[in-house]
Amino acid sequence: MTDQLAGRLRGGAVIVTGAGSGIGRATALAFARAGAHVLGVGRREEPLRDTADGHPGIAFLAVDIRADGAARAIVDEVIERWGRLDVLVNNAGATAMMPLADTDARRVDDLFALNVTAPSVLAHAALPHLRAGRGAIVNVSSTYGHRPLPGAAHYAASKAALEQLTRSWALELAADGIRVNALAPGPTESEALAAAGLSEAAVERIKRDEAASIPLGRRGTPEEVAAWIVHLADPAATWITGQVLTVDGGLELT
Known part of the structure; x- marks a missing residue:
């Protein structure tokens, strides 16, 4: 993280949902290292505590x-x-294999x-402070x-809905000076597949297949994704809104 980035984010307050693991944990740590105050949110207290132990700038709320x-x-x-509240990161979500x-x-x-619903309600609650x-x-x-996902169409549809919310909110809130963007990661090392109820063997098979389908030849890391979330939230990104930035090793090109 550059000193310049740290200076721009220092003292700001950030909410990161799903902060107990994976992309959420990496994002909370990245914001904290840039000087922001971070509230990590998730359902389980122990993983959130582990995230908060990684940096004194992180507090947590189990809900x-x-x-x-x-x-x-x-x-x-x-x-x-x-x-104050400067940045809301709607990261919490679930994958569901559902033919x-x-x-x-x-x-x-x-x-x-x-x-879809929970990020919408949280954005609604945050809106007055983001406006300020x-x-x-x-x-x-x-x-x-x-991108189509056979066997998990409703997961794909829920993320498509989130992308359309992003574009619509960006137009709706532009007059308030609030920027709304989305980060679309490809297959990333996290607990998401296991949390979807898949067996260990099925998870390993999916990971191998995903890595083989990605032009850069591997799955991403949470830290690679988190870096771009922070950049999209950076106050210096003053003219970027309504965009969906894909970080997936070239997968969407295939």
């Missing part, structure tokens, strides 16, 4: 972002601690509740938000 009142509690925690033959309404509802500081929202999508 299910889908719960009633969770969005308000998250925003209130930031304002109580630091008196059409196995699709049912509850699984679809659960997926969209986490990947002419802040930024970064939504974490996926290469599969704009």
Whole structure:
């Protein structure tokens, strides 16, 4: 992280959801190293504590972002601690392998509740404070938000929805000076596949297949993705809004 970047973000307040592992943890650490105050949010306290142990600039709040009142509690925690909110990173989400033959309404509802509804409600709660500081929202999508994914169409659709929210919010909030962008990572080392309920053998098979399909020949690391999330939130990116930046080793080109 350059000194210049650290200077621009120093003292700002950032919310990162899904901060207990993977991209969320790497993002929380990247913002903190740039001098920002970070509230890491997630469902499980112990992984969040591990993230916070990585840097004194990180605090955490264990809460299910889908719960009633969770969005308000998250925003209130930031304002109580630091008196401001500059950046919201909507990173929390779930992957669901769900072929059409196995699709049912509850699984679809659960997926969209986490990947689409919760980020929307949190952005709503954050909006007055983002307006006050002419802040930024970064939504974490996926290469599969704009690329077909047979066998997991509803996951892809939820990320496509997040990308369209990004574009629409960018236009809606431009007059307030709020920038809204999305970062779309390709297959990245994280706990997402295991969390989807796949066996260890299935996870390893998918990882091998994904690496073989990526032009650069490997899966990404959370740190590679986090660096671009921070850059999209950087106050110096003053003329970038409504964009979906794909960081996937060239996968979307295939």
